[in-house]
Amino acid sequence: MNTLIKRGAWGLVALTMGAAIPSAFADKAAFQEDPLFHRAVRYADAMLERGRDRYGPIQSPAFVSTLELPALTMPETVSATTTQLYAEYFRADDYSTSANPMYHIDLYQLLFVLSDLT
Numbered sequence: 001m002n003t004l005i006k007r008g009a010w011g012l013v014a015l016t017m018g019a020a021i022p023s024a025f026a027d028k029a030a031f032q033e034d035p036l037f038h039r040a041v042r043y044a045d046a047m048l049e050r051g052r053d054r055y056g057p058i059q060s061p062a063f064v065s066t067l068e069l070p071a072l073t074m075p076e077t078v079s080a081t082t083t084q085l086y087a088e089y090f091r092a093d094d095y096s097t098s099a100n101p102m103y104h105i106d107l108y109q110l111l112f113v114l115s116d117l118t
Contacts, residue, residue, distance in 0.1 A: 028117055037117070044114050046072060047107060053099045062099035063107060 031037060050072040053060045064074040066082060075082055075096050082096030089095045089103070 031117060040110060041114060044111055060099065062101055063104050064099050066096040
């Protein structure tokens with residue numbers, strides 16, 4: 001089992017964003033009954049609470065790229081696992097210990113939708 005949360009939970013975001021469009025989910029109460037809704041809320045809450053850049057001497061309001069489970073903390077060092085996990089990204093070797101808002105657009109979209117639904 002992989003012990004990392006890969007930033008960009010594309011499947012969850014795509015399903016959540018896609019579910020907001022059909023008329024079946026035009027009603028907020030109906031949308032909130034969808035099982036994926038509760039997963040999306042838990043993911044967003046975890047990122048807001050534990051996924052902010054509060055590591056190192058200089059901190060920012062950005063979201064970190066990786067959280068280790070179960071502690072929900074950013075990895076302190078780069079590992080072969082994190083490098084492989086982010087192989088498709090530019091500078092994959094240090095992506096897991098960074099925060100790049102450009103790669104977090106899906107998270108911002110999820111937070112935007114959830115702010116309207118909750």
